[in-house]
Amino acid sequence: MQAAMDDGQLTSEELVTWYIDRIQRYDIDTLNAVMELNPQALEIARQLDAERATGNVRGAMHGIPVLLKDNIATGDGMHTTAGAYALKDWQPDRDAFMVQQLRDAGAVILGKANLSEWANWMDPCMPDGFSTLGGQTRNPYGPFTTYGSSSGSAVAAAANLAAVTVGTETQGSIILPAQVNSVVGLKTSMGLVSRDHVVPLLEWQ
Structure with missing residues (x-):
């Protein structure tokens, strides 16, 4: 993708538009992997395309939808809800x-992915x-099964x-959903990436 954008064969706006269309076609009321789309995504993509046009590419993630x-x-x-009704307006x-x-x-x-509510283990059923x-x-x-709790992401x-x-x-919340959905899941070592402003399952991890 990055190479195609560097060569002028693709723009970030086109890429974001394609993914939004794909989500609307194949996810809504079907896979339920996506909770919410970012209404600013296309405008952000346009701004990043404008940066690229001036020769300013921030790195490998420039213009990539996440x-x-x-x-x-x-x-x-x-x-940001953790899938819970209690946080529906947060x-x-x-x-x-x-x-x-x-x-x-x-x-x-690009938006927010569904998950096992509260990152799992809140109800055995x-x-x-x-x-x-x-x-x-x-x-x-x-x-x-999708396993969880990062079900929507996988x-x-x-x-x-x-x-x-x-x-x-x-x-197991990354590696198990990745396994059963046939994708690669990378779990960083604990403490390597800050968990600041992430709704936790456990306070101490």
Whole structure:
């Protein structure tokens, strides 16, 4: 993607438009991997295209659309709910540290991905990939589990709903959904990436 944009064969605006169209066609009321789209995504993409036109490319993430698990705060007017009705109206006043790093690198925050509510383990009877606000995330390959809690992030990657998706993990929440949805999941070492402004499953991790 980056090479195509460097060569003038593709713009970030075109890429974001393509992913939004794909989400509207294949995700809504079907996979339920995406909770909310960023209404500013296209404008941000245009701004990044304008930067590129002047020769300013911030790096490998410049103009690349990214979906965030919906327990990762953004201060841009989107909601951060952890899938829970209790947080349905929460619009954080600032970005999580990792989100600010992504923005600084030129990423386009495309929207928020569904998850197992509260990052899982709140109810022994709750199915993986279910949240009160997002409904049941579905495996794109068939009637199989999505695992969790980063269910929407893994399903969105598998269904090509974004170039990059971001999840969080306490115990298996990235690697298990990645496994059953046939995508690569990378879990960083604990403490390597700040968890500032991320709704946690456990206070101590």
